[in-house]
Amino acid sequence: LLRPDGSIAPTIFAEMSALAARTGAINLGQGFPDEDGPVEVLEAAIDAVSAGKNQYPPGRGDPLLLEAIARHQHRFYAIPVDPASEIVVTAGATEALAASILALVEPGDEVVVFEPFYDAYAGLVALAGARLVTVPLRWPDFRPDHDELRRAVTDRTRIILVNDPHNPTGRAFDQETRELVVELAHRNDAFILTDEVYEHLMFSGAHRPIAALPGARERTITVSSAGKTFNTTGWKVGWLIAPPVLVTAILTVKQFLTYVNASPFQPAIARGLDLGEDVFAGIARNLAEKRDVLVDGLRAAGFAVSVPDGSYFVIADARPLGFADARELCVSLPERAGVVGVPVTAFVRPENRSDYASLVRFAFCKRRGVLESAVDGLRRLS
Numbered sequence: 251l252l253r254p255d256g257s258i259a260p261t262i263f264a265e266m267s268a269l270a271a272r273t274g275a276i277n278l279g280q281g282f283p284d285e286d287g288p289v290e291v292l293e294a295a296i297d298a299v300s301a302g303k304n305q306y307p308p309g310r311g312d313p314l315l316l317e318a319i320a321r322h323q324h325r326f327y328a329i330p331v332d333p334a335s336e337i338v339v340t341a342g343a344t345e346a347l348a349a350s351i352l353a354l355v356e357p358g359d360e361v362v363v364f365e366p367f368y369d370a371y372a373g374l375v376a377l378a379g380a381r382l383v384t385v386p387l388r389w390p391d392f393r394p395d396h397d398e399l400r401r402a403v404t405d406r407t408r409i410i411l412v413n414d415p416h417n418p419t420g421r422a423f424d425q426e427t428r429e430l431v432v433e434l435a436h437r438n439d440a441f442i443l444t445d446e447v448y449e450h451l452m453f454s455g456a457h458r459p460i461a462a463l464p465g466a467r468e469r470t471i472t473v474s475s476a477g478k479t480f481n482t483t484g485w486k487v488g489w490l491i492a493p494p495v496l497v498t499a500i501l502t503v504k505q506f507l508t509y510v511n512a513s514p515f516q517p518a519i520a521r522g523l524d525l526g527e528d529v530f531a532g533i534a535r536n537l538a539e540k541r542d543v544l545v546d547g548l549r550a551a552g553f554a555v556s557v558p559d560g561s562y563f564v565i566a567d568a569r570p571l572g573f574a575d576a577r578e579l580c581v582s583l584p585e586r587a588g589v590v591g592v593p594v595t596a597f598v599r600p601e602n603r604s605d606y607a608s609l610v611r612f613a614f615c616k617r618r619g620v621l622e623s624a625v626d627g628l629r630r631l632s
C-alpha cells in the first residue's frame with residue numbers, strides 16, 4: 251500500500267469516487283446509498299442531540315443500543331445474547347473487524363478468507379502481522395469448492411473470516427458451506443469471524459447467521475453495521491457479538507483504537523433495530539427493485555451478469571463486449587458511458603488477478619432514475 255515515493259495508495263473506493271467527482275460520471279463504484287433511510291432513525295438522532303447525549307458514552311456502547319442489538323438477534327435469528335457481556339458497539343463494522351483481528355491473531359498466524367474479499371481484510375491481517383490464505387469464489391456462481399476450503403483450514407488457522415452476504419459478489423453462502431466452516435473451525439480450534447453487514451439486504455429468503463448453527467457460538471464473532479441497513483454509512487455505527495471471554499480480549503484493543511463511539515447515533519440506531527418487520531422487508535424489497543433495474547440494464551448493454559442474492563453489488567463480465575481488462579475499462583468508463591464501476595481485481599491478491607480480469611463490480615444502492623441514466627450510458631458500450 252506504500253508507494254516507492256512514500257505516499258499511500260488510496261483505496262479503490264477513494265480512487266473511483268475521485269474519478270466520478272472529476273468526470274461528473276454516475277458513481278456506481280463505492281457502495282453508499284444516495285437517499286436517506288427510515289425517518290424514525292434520523293429523527294431519533296436529532297432528538298438525542300437535543301436531549302444532551304453529546305458526551306462520551308460507555309466503552310461497550312450505549313445500553314439502549316446494546317439492548318436493542320440483543321432484541322434484534324433474538325427476534326430475527328432466535329439467538330439469545332447478553333447485552334451486558336456479549337456485545338461491543340464499534341466505529342462501523344471496520345473497527346469491529348480490526349479490534350477482533352488485532353486481539354485474536356498473533357504474527358505468523360493464518361487467516362482464511364474467501365476471494366474476492368472486501369479490501370480491508372487484507373490490510374487488517376497485514377497490520378496484525380498474520381498471513382492471508384484465500385479460498386477462491388469463481389465466476390459466475392461464486393460458490394466455494396468444499397475441498398479447497400478443507401485444504402485451506404489447518405492447525406495454523408487462527409480465524410476463518412466469512413462475509414455473508416458477500417461483497418463484492420452478492421452471494422449468500424449455502425447452509426452446507428456454513429456448516430463446513432463450523433466443522434473446520436472446531437477441528438482446527440479456530441475462531442469464526444463473520445461479517446454480516448448486508449444481513450438485511452437479502453433478495454430471496456432470510457439471512458441465516460453462522461452463530462445460529464450448533465456448536466458455533468462459542469467460537470464465533472458476528473459483525474454487523476447499521477450503515478447498510480439504515481442508509482447511514484456516514485454514522486459509522488457497527489457492532490460485534492461474541493462470547494464474554496472474547497469480548498474482554500477485543501475490548502482491550504478497542505479501548506485504544508477509538509475508546510468509545512459517537513453518542514447520539516447509538517440510541518438512534520437502537521430505534522431503527524426495534525422498527526417493525528415490515529420496515530425491514532421494505533428495505534430489502536426496495537433494493538431488489540433496484541437490483542433488477544441494474545441487472546436487466548447491464549444485460550441489455552451486453553454484459554454477462556452474476557445475479558446477487560444480497561448486498562448492494564452486482565458483478566458483470568465485460569468480455570462479451572470485447573473488454574478483457576476491467577481495470578482499463580473502469581478508467582475509461584466515465585468517458586465511454588458516464589459511469590464509474592470498480593474492477594473486481596481490487597478485491598483479489600495480485601497473483602490471482604488474471605482469474606478476475608474482465609469483471610466489474612457495480613453498486614445499485616442508488617435512486618431508480620440514477621440507475622436508469624447509468625444503464626442508458628452503459629448501452630453506448632456496444
Ligand code: PMP
Pocket residue numbers: 281341342343344345368413417445447474475476477483486487488
Ligand atoms: N464489511 C463489508 C463486507 C463491507 O462491504 C463494508 C462496507 N464498505 C464494511 C465491512 C465496512 O462497514 P462500516 O462502514 O460499517 O465500517
Ligand code: GLN
Pocket residue numbers: 261263264279280281282417
Ligand atoms: N463498503 C463500501 C464498498 O464496498 C464502501 C467501502 C469504502 O468506502 N471503504 O464499496
